Amino acid sequence: MTSTVPDAPATDRQPEARRERSVWVVLIALALAGSVVSIQQTLVIPLLPTISATYGVAITDVTWLFTASLLAGAVATPLLSRFGDMYGKKPMMLLTLVLLCAGSVICALSTDLGWLIVGRAVQGVSAAMIPLAIGTIRDTFPPRRVIGAIGIVSATLGVGGAVGMLLTGLISGHTDDHHPVFWIAAAAAVLAFVLVAAVVPNGGVRHGGRPDVAGALLLAVVLVSLLLAISQGNAWGWTSPGVLGLFAAALVLGALWVVLELKVAEPLVRMSILIGRKSLSANVASVFLGFSMYGSFTLIAALIQADPDKVGYGLGGTVLTVGIVSLPNTVAMVGASFLCGRLANRIGAAYTLALGSALAGVSYLYLALWHSTVPDFLVFNFIQGLGFGIAYACIGTLAVQHVPMDQSGIASGINVLVRTAGGSVSAAVGAAILTGGGLVPTIGDYVLCLYIVLVGSVGAAIVAVVHGLRHRD
Template structure:
């Protein structure tokens, strides 16, 4: 079986897809996804600059990134559930409107607190990608779903690289943080116009009432968990604050499970999280989120390290980091289009295994050879192949077995665990880099980077194994 079964209930009354209309819808969703991905990475190269501008320690400035992460984690299951209930297009428009508002707040900010508040508004837009995947399943003909999901998913990597390039170009001309946020705002506005005019909402709506207790408790335990992960290095992993946050997350998660099992219309049907066909897709998503996020953090530091000073690195600038990732953008877009054909032949699970294997290969390459420009270009090219194939298949695997009126929340849960995997990647790689430094300095050693590359490669390989087991077990 290579696709989700289509029931009469799912197709009744649904108009035949218009190829021209679906093409415009895909263009609108892909551009909107690019706008969301850009905002996620454009602040990473700016953190040292923001420390100087606001005269703040790195522990305070990292909230510029953490606030966006936490807001996205909390908003994603909520807005995707609302998308199933009230319409996915409405929620996509809301997410983009908050991205626009947050960008304006950030561009006008004169203090770190206001900047962080604006970043939290921007972070809500992370829910746009799973909403778009749900809309694609509602709108597109069955044979084009995997390819369309691949195109939208590829914007995560392409937008991440674009964010680095935008910040690098601006950093060479000004030390102000405002221009990058005006650019993010302009992209959000353009995305709003495109989605508003081109996208259509034809999906089955679940109806029902919002599960407000489930929303509140889910938000509470996600904030505790991700805050503990994000601040583990700064506060200390055995500190009372971090252990208290993890303990609170565990207790609140247990309470949340009880709530979701008892309410008539739960925010999250737990079978979408840990059901026999969902669990493997969510585990793979967490592992691939770990791998992709690690690329943005590890590669930025490695490329900018100066070989004449520390004995490794490429001595590049912030702009160079983005340029080195351009091959990944190209190959990701190309292979995301090919993923649909591959999945039609062998199924999304085995397709995911192939993509994950390529993702592991690119990090293994850097662990073995990393001293030349061609090493970084090869890494980038192979990474794009891997994630282009894997994310297209993963999006399909996450939703193919669920009813149409639950596709938004199923995709949202899959996106949420990917975000959690990315958060863990930041904590793990930071711990390794901080724990293995050059003698008499706080500069990470080459061995520390190479160990990180091996760890991330192992995560991708495990994702491939999980996908293979799923494919053989469920014959997807």
């Protein structure tokens, strides 16, 4: 007796297989676009000593090439994330990639440090790409794929950062000019734009509304005041009227910003998402993570390039050495991001975040104790990549899993905002310590900075454990 019953399941499986392939295509597009955006954040780090010599300026001034990008991203991320919830996330993702290309072109054509900083600030706006991508995943992906997909996209923050330093190193091996790096960044932004435009859906709920421009501008002034005070503390004097005035301005204007956000009908940052019952711990952990990760970028690059014959420490490496030594970081981070989804499903996103943060802390402790050979830096980079690959993959999930679907973009945006703000402060603190003791920092200055960023990792781990204990659901 012939039966045709098996044909139906086979037919049913065909649309399911197509949907599965579609999910992976979209995920690859989002991850690649996120990596392109992340590359720009670390692209200049190995070049800071070279740019300092080229323009004849102090290293604290050149550090603003990194800080300006983080600062612009911190301000633009919640604004564009909110726009994504209002008008659609895909148009905002495309806008961030256009600005990334424009900023890269400005940097490539720049002839002085001022225009280079302007271009870096325009590039930094593209940081909003990551939370917009996370919001898109939550809006359009099947529930069983959400945690793993968010983990992969979140991990591109670290993967792209490591690739950026490697790319810079490869280019610098052929030329001392820093401009070609930015032409490559512009081309990568164009490719990412085409990819996102072609395959990423524009789904999700859109609720419309009005942007909180005043809140964005006031937040920018607060962050600039704080970072300028920290970065210029050594030069102006920590008790000088200028530094004390900037700290006071940051404090007063910060309080004013909170009042504004509480009163405006459609705030840039909803306080319920920033300091809500489940949001607060995710955002505090994110501040610690940003402080820990971004603060280490300039430290490690400078330490690897330090000439041991002149200063008594370092590897005497080139810009390319920085990129090559960072390869274990990239490999470990990619592997950890793919495994994080399964681990989070077993023990929860909070405890997985705590594990990753603790591993990152172990890496800093290791490097603080052993930092004289290439294997020391290879081991450090592998452990750090493993830790941040796990941590960053989970923090994105922790930030959005409890909020309504129509607020997923802004929730992720706020989480990236506080993380970037923490990174900006860390970069400024590190620059202040390294330039505080004289023209050339000592190895003790670097070790102190490593212990400081270690505190950030430990803080993130503690907050994550407390979150897990308080919210067992």
